[in-house]
């Protein structure tokens with residue numbers, strides 16, 4: 158048992174798990190290099206406002222500056238939404254019904270579309286070019302610096318005796334947890350965000366995803 162605890166502690170340390178909390182640190186601003194992969198920075202436990210302040214500041218914003226997020230901000234908001242906070246068992250910042258984690262996270266930027274690999278805490282490009290408009294159904298989405306799109310993978314529910322309608326409901330609820338984590342990160346770090354329940358009909362086709370297996374669950378636009 159002690160061995161398992163020691164291994165878990167080692168795994169957390171390897172991932173750069175937080176050492177403490179409370180103090181605020183000014184964030185440096187590193188430009189994101191939009192390559193085939195974007196290695197995100199280790200999650201920080203001492204940045205931003207308190208959770209209480211973030212809750213007071215949480216609101217929907219639909220006007221964003223063209224300025225992209227820094228690597229620190231991008232890393233933080235993606236991790237807050239969909240990152241692993243317990244490397245020992247790969248559990249995430251967001252809860253998931255039955256612990257099944259059906260949500261796949263895509264990041265739409267001006268330069269391309271990336272999928273998020275939570276274990277490696279990196280973004281991998283799946284499409285080049287500006288596809289942001291496809292990630293939503295409102296004009297501001299096409300220019301928002303970052304649109305995080307949460308797609309549910311129904312295959313994780315295969316073999317479970319749960320009615321299809323309820324599965325979709327659970328997936329949507331999972332996605333809402335991811336989105337609210339992103340909203341609170343944004344509010345706590347001086348960023349703007351808005352939850353979005355709408356996407357273009359062409360979203361899955363653009364991502365090359367089979368609509369029999371995947372569906373758009375929810376999205377969040379983030380910017381300054």
Ligand SMILES: Cc1cc2nc3c(=O)[nH]c(=O)nc-3n(C[C@H](O)[C@H](O)[C@H](O)COP(=O)(O)O)c2cc1C
Nearest residue numbers: 215216217218219295333351352353354355356375
């Ligand atoms: C599930 C859900 C879906 C939403 N979808 C959209 C959307 O597609 N577009 C949008 O502009 N706002 C959307 N919103 C944001 C709401 O319009 C917003 O939360 C509401 O007007 C209250 O404003 P507040 O967030 O500033 O408190 C959505 C919110 C939720 C919870």
